[in-house]
Amino acid sequence: MTRTFHKMHGLGNDFVIFDAREEPLAMDEPLARAVSDRKTGIGCDQLVVLEKSTVADLRMRIWNHDGIEVESCGNASRCVVALTHAKTIETGGGLVRGEEDGSDIEVSLGEPHFEWDQVPVTYAIPTNPMPMAWGELHNPVALSVGNPHVVFFVDNADSIDLDELGPRIEHDPVFPDRINVNVAEVHPDGIRLRTWERGAGITRACGTGASATAVAAILTKRVQSPVKVTMRGGSLTIAWAPGEPIRMRGSATYVFKGEIELEALA
Numbered sequence: 001m002t003r004t005f006h007k008m009h010g011l012g013n014d015f016v017i018f019d020a021r022e023e024p025l026a027m028d029e030p031l032a033r034a035v036s037d038r039k040t041g042i043g044c045d046q047l048v049v050l051e052k053s054t055v056a057d058l059r060m061r062i063w064n065h066d067g068i069e070v071e072s073c074g075n076a077s078r079c080v081v082a083l084t085h086a087k088t089i090e091t092g093g094g095l096v097r098g099e100e101d102g103s104d105i106e107v108s109l110g111e112p113h114f115e116w117d118q119v120p121v122t123y124a125i126p127t128n129p130m131p132m133a134w135g136e137l138h139n140p141v142a143l144s145v146g147n148p149h150v151v152f153f154v155d156n157a158d159s160i161d162l163d164e165l166g167p168r169i170e171h172d173p174v175f176p177d178r179i180n181v182n183v184a185e186v187h188p189d190g191i192r193l194r195t196w197e198r199g200a201g202i203t204r205a206c207g208t209g210a211s212a213t214a215v216a217a218i219l220t221k222r223v224q225s226p227v228k229v230t231m232r233g234g235s236l237t238i239a240w241a242p243g244e245p246i247r248m249r250g251s252a253t254y255v256f257k258g259e260i261e262l263e264a265l266a
């Protein structure tokens with residue numbers, strides 16, 4: 001039986017989206033990995049399945065490129081708002097609110113968490129900054145914005161060997177759920193960011209990475225809210241103040257629609 005899918009991206013962070021609100025779809029790790037494979041599947045950084053929700057307009061479930069289900073995805077949230085016009089989305093990382101404003105979408109991701117057991121970190125240590133180092137990267141801010149991130153402020157993000165340090169940090173046992181790794185440069189006109197995503201590697205943009213980085217930079221008084229965060233795929237504007245939800249604004253792009261026989265991939 002064939003299923004319709006939508007291919008979308010937020011600043012080059014790309015998604016395959018199945019709308020399973022009317023017709024349920026059984027997704028699991030091997031199938032998510034097979035669909036996400038860029039050579040033998042459709043290809044995407046994250047796979048998204050939309051389901052019915054009892055607390056929001058819909059429920060969004062997210063699988064990383066490696067097939068592991070995760071809590072949140074900022075860029076996919078904007079794409080789902082653009083696709084479905086949902087105003088509230090239930091996610092594993094909390095309730096996301098969405099608003100369309102012309103070609104831009106604003107999503108509100110809830111409040112960040114900095115407690116060690118909320119990030120989570122394996123044992124009780126400070127998270128701002130964390131007293132740890134991996135090669136030239138040291139003393140990150142660790143936080144959860146619905147999913148776990150560490151943010152390293154560096155002089156030159158391009159000079160960091162993220163292909164080597166990203167997976168080393170992602171899989172460090174100090175992070176029991178693994179972690180997304182952000183390296184950020186602060187400039188007078190905003191932040192330049194590269195992200196090694198848990199389960200997906202280096203992506204062109206990461207919405208929750210931009211949010212976590214903006215929050216860490218505002219908290220440590222490196223920048224003022226709102227802040228423009230520029231990644232390889234483009235820019236997002238992030239606004240946040242302590243005690244408030246994080247607001248992220250940016251584009252969401254529809255690429256194409258297709259049909260796939262999932263049984264053939266399973």
Ligand SMILES: N[C@@H](CCC[C@H](N)C(=O)O)C(=O)O
Pocket residue numbers: 013045046064070071072073074075076147148180197198199200203205206207208209
């Ligand atoms: N690309 C996403 C984040 C996707 C999930 C992340 N890799 C994780 O494992 O938490 C975004 O735009 O936020």
